[in-house]
Amino acid sequence: MKLKEQFNQKGLRITKQRQIVMEVVEKHKGRHLSSSEIFELVKENYSGIGLATIYRTLPLLEKMKLLSKICLDDGCVRYEPYAPKEQEHHHLICVKCGAVYEVEADLLGIEEKQIIMNNHFSTQNYMVKLYGYCKTCAEEDVV
Amino acid sequence: MKLKEQFNQKGLRITKQRQIVMEVVEKHKGRHLSSSEIFELVKENYSGIGLATIYRTLPLLEKMKLLSKICLDDGCVRYEPYAPKEQEHHHLICVKCGAVYEVEADLLGIEEKQIIMNNHFSTQNYMVKLYGYCKTCAEEDVV
C-alpha cells in the first residue's frame, strides 16, 4: 500500500483515523465537505473519533497532496480529493441558492499565463471561482 | 451625493459610520483589508465605532455593490473596493510568504466562457486565485 509508505517515509504513522478520513473524502468526490461534515461521516465508521483529530488530519493530508483545500466563501474550509494538474477543475457558485458545480477544464490559456509570468510570479496551480446563476435559479428569476 | 440616494431608495440610512467605512476601504485600494483591520482604521477617525457595526456594515456594502468580499484562505473575510466588470482583477497568492498581488486582466477567453455556458450557468463575475511563488520567494528557494 503506497499510502503507508508515503507516511512512513516522513516518520509519520498511518492510523485507522487517517485512513478513514481519506476514504470518506474520496467516497464523496464531487461534494465539497467541510471539516464537521467529514467528522460526522467518519463517525459512522469510527465512532470514537475526536473533532480535534479531524482538524489535525485534514491539513496534514493537504500538505501531502492527498486532499485539496477549497474555500467557497461560506465561512468554513472544505476539502475534496486532490486533483493533479491534468485534472484541474473549477467551481461555479450560484449566488442565489449556493449550489456549487464543477467544470473540468484548463480555463487559462497561454496568453493569460503569460500575463501572469510578466508579474514575476511562478504559478503552481490556480483555482477559478465563478459566481452567477445556475439553470434552476435563472429560470425562477424569469417568473 | 449619490451614495446617500442609493441608501435612501432602499429605506436605508447613510450614517457617519457607513461613510467612514467606505472611505477607509477606498483609501486603501490594493490592500485586502480584514474586518478587524477595517475596524482599527475606522477607529482612527471615529473612535466610538463598535466592532459589531463593522460586521453589520461590510455585508451591507457588499450587497449594494460598493465593496467586494474576498476570501484569501487565511481564515478571515477581506474586502476591497468594488470593481466593475471592466476592471476585473485577480489575485496571485504566494504559498510561501502569503503575499498577495493583483493582476488586472480578463483571464478567461471566449472559448472558456463557452465551456461554462455549456454547463447551463450564467456567469455574473468570476475570481481567479493563483497559487505559486512570488519573485522574492522563488529566488530564495534557489539559495
Add this chain to the structure above:
DNA sequence: TTTGGTGCAAATGATTTGCAACCCT
C-alpha cells in the same frame, strides 16, 4: 520501547445576535 497520534476539554478568534439607547429622515 519509543515517539508520534488521539480524545477531551479548555482556549482562541472570527462573526453574530439581543437589547436598550440613539439619531437619520
Add this chain to the structure above:
DNA sequence: AGGGTTGCAAATCATTTGCACCAAA
C-alpha cells in the same frame, strides 16, 4: 415621532492547543 442603527456584552461557530493516555513501528 418612528423606525433604522449603533454600541456593548453575551452567544455562536470554526478552529487550535495543552495534556495525559494510547498505539504504530
